Amino acid sequence: MAGNSQSEFKGVEEALKAIEGPEHEEVYRVLYGRKHPEIAISDDAKKLAESGNFELKGYSVSASPEQLRTPRIVRIAAIQNQIVQPTTAPVAEQRDALHKRYAICVLHPRKTPMDGIRRVCLQRTNDQISYSKKYGIVIISPILERDEEKDDVIWNTAVVIGTNGQVVGRSRKNHIPRVGDFNESTYYMESQLGHPVFETEFGRIAINICYGRHHPMNWQMYALNGAEIIFNPSATVGALSEPLWGIEARNAAIANHCFTVAVNRVGTEQFPHEFTSGNGKPAHKDFGHFYGSSYVAAPDGSRTPSLSRTQDGVLIAEVDLNLCRQTKDSWGFRMTNRLELYAKSFTAASDPEYRPDVRKAF
Amino acid sequence: MAGNSQSEFKGVEEALKAIEGPEHEEVYRVLYGRKHPEIAISDDAKKLAESGNFELKGYSVSASPEQLRTPRIVRIAAIQNQIVQPTTAPVAEQRDALHKRYAICVLHPRKTPMDGIRRVCLQRTNDQISYSKKYGIVIISPILERDEEKDDVIWNTAVVIGTNGQVVGRSRKNHIPRVGDFNESTYYMESQLGHPVFETEFGRIAINICYGRHHPMNWQMYALNGAEIIFNPSATVGALSEPLWGIEARNAAIANHCFTVAVNRVGTEQFPHEFTSGNGKPAHKDFGHFYGSSYVAAPDGSRTPSLSRTQDGVLIAEVDLNLCRQTKDSWGFRMTNRLELYAKSFTAASDPEYRPDVRKAF
Numbered sequence: 001m002a003g004n005s006q007s008e009f010k011g012v013e014e015a016l017k018a019i020e021g022p023e024h025e026e027v028y029r030v031l032y033g034r035k036h037p038e039i040a041i042s043d044d045a046k047k048l049a050e051s052g053n054f055e056l057k058g059y060s061v062s063a064s065p066e067q068l069r070t071p072r073i074v075r076i077a078a079i080q081n082q083i084v085q086p087t088t089a090p091v092a093e094q095r096d097a098l099h100k101r102y103a104i105c106v107l108h109p110r111k112t113p114m115d116g117i118r119r120v121c122l123q124r125t126n127d128q129i130s131y132s133k134k135y136g137i138v139i140i141s142p143i144l145e146r147d148e149e150k151d152d153v154i155w156n157t158a159v160v161i162g163t164n165g166q167v168v169g170r171s172r173k174n175h176i177p178r179v180g181d182f183n184e185s186t187y188y189m190e191s192q193l194g195h196p197v198f199e200t201e202f203g204r205i206a207i208n209i210c211y212g213r214h215h216p217m218n219w220q221m222y223a224l225n226g227a228e229i230i231f232n233p234s235a236t237v238g239a240l241s242e243p244l245w246g247i248e249a250r251n252a253a254i255a256n257h258c259f260t261v262a263v264n265r266v267g268t269e270q271f272p273h274e275f276t277s278g279n280g281k282p283a284h285k286d287f288g289h290f291y292g293s294s295y296v297a298a299p300d301g302s303r304t305p306s307l308s309r310t311q312d313g314v315l316i317a318e319v320d321l322n323l324c325r326q327t328k329d330s331w332g333f334r335m336t337n338r339l340e341l342y343a344k345s346f347t348a349a350s351d352p353e354y355r356p357d358v359r360k361a362f
Numbered sequence: 363m364a365g366n367s368q369s370e371f372k373g374v375e376e377a378l379k380a381i382e383g384p385e386h387e388e389v390y391r392v393l394y395g396r397k398h399p400e401i402a403i404s405d406d407a408k409k410l411a412e413s414g415n416f417e418l419k420g421y422s423v424s425a426s427p428e429q430l431r432t433p434r435i436v437r438i439a440a441i442q443n444q445i446v447q448p449t450t451a452p453v454a455e456q457r458d459a460l461h462k463r464y465a466i467c468v469l470h471p472r473k474t475p476m477d478g479i480r481r482v483c484l485q486r487t488n489d490q491i492s493y494s495k496k497y498g499i500v501i502i503s504p505i506l507e508r509d510e511e512k513d514d515v516i517w518n519t520a521v522v523i524g525t526n527g528q529v530v531g532r533s534r535k536n537h538i539p540r541v542g543d544f545n546e547s548t549y550y551m552e553s554q555l556g557h558p559v560f561e562t563e564f565g566r567i568a569i570n571i572c573y574g575r576h577h578p579m580n581w582q583m584y585a586l587n588g589a590e591i592i593f594n595p596s597a598t599v600g601a602l603s604e605p606l607w608g609i610e611a612r613n614a615a616i617a618n619h620c621f622t623v624a625v626n627r628v629g630t631e632q633f634p635h636e637f638t639s640g641n642g643k644p645a646h647k648d649f650g651h652f653y654g655s656s657y658v659a660a661p662d663g664s665r666t667p668s669l670s671r672t673q674d675g676v677l678i679a680e681v682d683l684n685l686c687r688q689t690k691d692s693w694g695f696r697m698t699n700r701l702e703l704y705a706k707s708f709t710a711a712s713d714p715e716y717r718p719d720v721r722k723a724f
Contacts, residue, residue, distance in 0.1 A: 009388040016389070019380045026371040027378070031393070033605035138723075160723050168723035174703075178694040190700070194707065198723035205723075214695050216578035216617050217704040224711045225718040243395035243663040244616050251613035254606050255578050279692075301605040330641075332540040333576050338552070339712040341536075342579040345556065346705040349586045356587040361500075361522055361530035361560035361567075 008289055013305045033302025036061050039318060052104045054081075055313035059304045061259075061296070063323035072321040074202040076229065076259075078121050079105050080294045081312040082267030102129050105314050121231045121263050133165030138200050140207060142233045144188070145170070154188040158207040158233060160198050169198040173209035174218055179240070180278030195221040203228045203321050210234045213248045213262070216255065223256035224339075228321050230258055235265040237288035245293055246303075253297035257328040259319055260297045265290035266312060299327040370651060375667045395664025398423050401680060414466045416443075417675035421666045423621075423658070425682035434683040436564040438591065438621075440483050441467050442656045443674040444629030464491050467676050483593045483625050495527030500562050502569060504595045506550070507532070516550040520569040520595060522560050531560040535571035536580055541602070542640030546573075557583040565590045565683050572596045575610045575624070578617065585618030586701075590683045592620055597627040599650035607655055608665075615659035619690040621681055622659045627652035628674060661689040 009015075019027055028035060039058030049056035063071065084097035121140045132139045138160065145157035155172045162168035172191030176184050195218070197206045206227035212218045213232045222230050232249050249262035267290055274283035293306040296317040307313035328334050348354055371377075381389055390397060401420030411418035425433065446459035483502045494501045500522065507519035517534045524530035534553030538546050557580070559568045568589035574580045575594045584592050594611050611624035629652055636645035655668040658679040669675035690696050710716055 009385065012389050012392050015381050015385050018382070018385075019377050023371065023377050023380075027374050030374050030604055030608070162724050164724065169721055175698045175700065178697055179692065194703075194719060197718065197720045199720050200723050204720060211698070214617060214693070215699060216582065216613070217699070217708075220578065221704065221707050221711070224707075226720050241663075242392055246392070247609055247613050247616060247663070251578070251609050254609060255576060301603075301609070330541065331576070335540055336537045336573070337577060337579070338537065339708055341556075342583065343705065343708040343712045345583050345586075346579075346701055346708060349583070350701040350705045356559065357556060358559045358561050358566060358588050359531055361562050362524050362526065 008291075008310045010311075011293060011306055011309045032305070033298070033300065036298075036302065036304055036317075039316060048104075049314075053312060054105055055308050055311050056316075057305065057307065057313065058316035058318065059296075061298050061302070061304070061317055061319040061323065063320035063326055066322060066326075069322060072203065073318060074229075074321060076121070076261055076296060076317045076319060078261050078263045078294045078296065078307075078315045078317075079313075080263055080266050080292045080307050080315075081105065082265065082290070083269055087269050087271050099129055101312075103131075105312065121233060121261050129161075132161040132163055136163050138162055138202060138205075140205070140231050140233070142209065145172070155191065156184070156188050156209055158209055158231070160200070160205070160207075163201060168200075169196065171196055171198075171207040171209065173212060175212045175215050177211040181276050182278070195225050197222060197225040197227045206230045208232050208252075210236070213252070214244075216252065219252035219256055219260070223252075223258050227256075228258050228324050229261060229319075230256075231261045231263070233263050235290060238291050239288050242291050242293075245291070246295070246306075249295075250297040250301075250303055253299055253303075254301050255333060257299045257324050257331070257334060259299065259317075259321075259324070261294075261317075262297070263294045264292050266292040266308075266310065299324050370653075370672045372673075373655060373668055373671045394667070395660070395662065398660075398664065398666055398679075401678060410466075411676075415674065416467055417670050417673050418678075419667065419669065419675065420678035420680065421658075423660050423664070423666070423679055423681040423685065425685035425688055428684060428688075431684060434565065435680060436591075436683060438483070438623055438658060438679045438681060440623050440625045440656045440658065440669075440677040440679070441675075442625055442628050442654045442669050442677075443467065444627065444652070445631055449631050449633050461491055463674075465493075467674065483595060483623050491523075494523040494525055498525050500524055500564060500567075502567070502593050502595070504571065507534075517553065518546070518550050518571055520571055520593070522562070522567070522569075525563060530562075531558065533558055533560075533569040533571065535574060537574045537577050539573040543638050544640070557587050559584060559587040559589045568592045570594050570614075572598070575614070576606075578614065581614035581618055581622070585614075585620050589618075590620055590686050591623060591681075592618075593623045593625070595625050597652060600653050601650050604653050604655075607653070608657070608668075611657075612659040612663075612665055615661050615665075616663050617695060619661045619686050619693070619696060621661065621679075621683075621686070623656075623679070624659070625656045626654050628654040628670075628672065661686050 036059040039060055041056060081101055084101050085094045129141060140158055140160055142158045145155040147153040157170050157172050159167045160169035172193050174191045176190055197204050204226050206222035208218055208222060208230050249260040253260040268286050271285050274285055276283045291309045293309055294315050295304050295306045297303040304317055307315050398421040401422055403418060443463055446463050447456045502520055502522055504520045507517040509515040519532050519534050521529045522531035534555050536553045538552055559566050566588050568584035570580055570584060570592050611622040615622040630648050633647050636647055638645045653671045655671055656677050657666050657668045659665040666679055669677050
């Protein structure tokens with residue numbers, strides 16, 4: 001197995017255990033919001049996770065009972081993993097090894113009280129699986145899409161595979177990083193599909209791919225189109241983004257009254273040739289540590305604990321989608337968002353002739 | 363002194379001290395970003411703070427040296443306080459008592475290594491002070507503005523008082539809460555001033571008042587107008603917003619490559635008559651605990667520790683504004699924001715005839 005980084009720090013929640021009693025409760029409340037009860041995991045499932053070398057955690061995110069709607073409970077599974085074969089292995093071998101790895105992560109929990117996973121999100125890798133039909137689940141699988149019908153253009157895409165085993169939707173990456181030498185715009189294009197939301201059997205979902213999480217408007221437009229869960233499959237490393245990771249997807253859940261699912265890769269991957277990062281530092285053979293830490297954020301400002309920073313894992317969140325509208329009604333952000341004002345302001349500001357409203361104050 | 367809530371939890375950072383050694387460093391890094399060194403506080407200043415019963419903390423937020431620009435270092439002081447007189451005291455007495463309290467908080471640090479405070483933000487209360495000219499500082503003071511020249515309309519306003527001792531700018535609240543029975547729109551109006559940015563001797567500043575922090579577009583429009591520091595004077599209580607507090611202003615600093623200053627009130631305030639919150643719960647005589655926890659967030663994703671949850675305090679942040687452009691250049695969020703796309707999408711979405719882009723995916 002490539003890229004395990006054994007000496008890395010495992011994660012914040014483990015460390016917080018050093019704080020005891022009521023103080024721990026308070027720290028947890030301020031940092032994570034209300035506490036979500038764990039879902040029971042059977043001994044069988046624990047053994048499977050242990051022999052498969054992946055972490056397995058599950059939390060239940062409840063909503064208040066309503067008089068006119070029944071609860072709308074769905075189970076989300078977020079899978080984070082490291083690469084299985086080294087980066088120098090033939091591409092098909094790398095892909096096939098990942099498929100086998102997902103088979104372990106996705107299918108084993110089916111035998112357990114985790115039964116009934118209804119939606120699965122994979123971190124950003126270039127492959128695709130098709131257990132949807134067999135197991136009655138919706139899968140979101142990030143791929144690198146070669147558009148053979150359209151001039152061989154490449155897109156950074158996530159496909160939605162329905163319970164019928166077919167690709168029932170696709171979302172493409174709206175915002176492409178231009179960070180130092182890491183400029184992905186040299187090999188694929190910005191999406192021209194806008195902000196599609198997919199109505200599945202289990203709720204309305206959208207996919208904000210990777211670097212798009214840095215853009216609050218991107219999350220917001222998916223939410224304005226009705227998304228109840230927005231997935232953010234990512235592949236990002238510590239030095240660049242770790243202090244941002246717990247902030248951005250969670251802020252999006254809060255601001256937009258929806259669930260967000262932030263999924264990241266794990267491990268440190270070695271490449272055969274050195275490359276630079278355009279930051280004035282020496283060339284290197286890895287990107288740094290992909291810190292995992294996948295989590296689910298709820299519209300009420302709470303969030304689940306993270307998966308580990310160092311190990312493969314499956315995070316289950318059993319969520320009641322009624323919480324979206326309940327929070328929307330209670331906090332009123334949607335009602336007070338003054339969308340027309342911003343439509344006008346952003347239109348003005350995107351004009352090359354726009355002069356910022358700066359007033360001399362001295 | 364009214365409303366001190368002695369049994370309350372003091373704050374997260376105190377509790378984190380239970381975690382030791384390298385693990386503490388890692389937890390701090392993930393939760394707060396890079397560590398900002400403390401500014402030295404003299405024994406005199408410590409004594410003043412102790413006798414004045416306020417906390418005094420200071421941090422330095424550096425940027426990298428540049429070849430063509432000198433550092434642009436300014437000192438920000440964020441003052442959080444509880445009310446001094448009870449809510450039943452005559453309004454003029456309440457105001458005057460607050461003025462005296464600010465005199466202690468603002469002026470005493472002048473005698474110390476904290477000398478040279480260049481900008482001061484007060485949490486949201488209805489008063490105003492005028493030490494600006496005497497001490498060469500810019501003051502941001504939230505007030506309830508009675509527009510006597512315009513039909514006696516009331517605005518929720520923050521004035522900017524320049525070093526000349528004059529009001530050199532004003533910003534009004536763009537988003538008014540509609541939360542249960544707490545509907546401020548029954549006594550003041552939404553701003554019609556847009557998103558003004560004020561160019562002061564010490565940098566370009568803007569003020570996002572209170573509930574406006576829940577709206578990412580609000581922060582963004584101030585930033586698009588060039589704000590380098592956005593102040594968020596707030597008055598907010600635990601049950602409603604505490605798990606959001608560390609997220610929203612910080613996300614705004616990250617997404618918009620600027621500093622944000624989140625300032626909150628402290629204490630629990632008693633009112634003579636019961637009132638309801640429109641949440642189905644019994645009537646009560648207080649809003650809950652205003653949890654303080656004021657902090658400064660930097661564009662690189664880092665933030666200072668908070669002031670206490672329970673005590674008055676002054677938080678000094680000595681920041682190098684060059685960090686804004688440095689982060690903007692390095693992360694590229696501004697360059698990749700696709701503002702035109704969102705100007706069009708939000709214009710479409712704000713049309714009452716707009717149909718959300720929901721695609722059947724089963």
